[in-house]
Amino acid sequence: MRNALAALALLAAGPAFATGLEVQVEGEANGTIKIDLFEDVAPKHVEQITALAAEGQYDGVVFHRVIEGFMAQTGDVQFGKAGGDMRRAGQGGSDRPDLPAEFSDITFGTGVVGMARAQDPNSANSQFFIMFEPGPFLDGQYTVVGKVTEGMDVVDAIKRGEGPNGAVIGQPDTMTKVTVTE
Template structure:
């Protein structure tokens, strides 16, 4: 960070530890308060630890957060209503919430963008932005199966809220 960069709020900062290093994500509670609350609840429960990035598509995004690793699972928490916005766009490092065809079906699965994707704007909820360590997301194993499904995928080693660090 430079001297001009404002300090991150530890309560709204996540540390995503991958095998290659740490990814720091700034949460956006002003844009998606329900999604940020759900992600933080799951992170604090250890829900994401050991889960895989099951869908990783070169030039598009890396998706994880499914306890089954198949793209069909979620948490035991209720689904979240969509929080679409025109205040943020899907750019490199943007964190969005995966969902089914229903806009109000987001639960635990999320994705991190490799490249901008304007066709997602207003269609998926944006809940965070990578502010450090995007090079580690870039190193995730890509999928070669249908829809970018990854064989022997990379895992989330540890996901934590920065405020909880000892």
């Protein structure tokens, strides 16, 4: 009995991680994307994105960089809100500090969710991307935070960008509501 109580106390003292995100998407893509988060692989990153989602900061944020055959990027809570100046989308983050990399041996396959960052591996903040196709060249260089478990058809329908940077021209698809799930 004492061991069970000690285990419960230990669990209560630890961080309360969620297990996923439910992302409502509107635009050329319409529907729900369900993401299983890997809190055991990237606990600091999962904690940050679930906190941002719980605060509603991802609601109304666009997919600003979408490259055919590669990935769809979103999560700029500073400059990526629908209706804002899309020329700045992708340049911002959140008010929270950047995160140290949490690299793993998980490969960037179809549906894998990774954290976007600048040149510095320890600069991930709020932006993330979802892989359309495998991208093993990213392995060990970007933090894997989860994987799409439902709604890959919605991901595949996200409006594509143009040029080598994949900037979305016109009206980009939007994450209208992002909910943390248990």
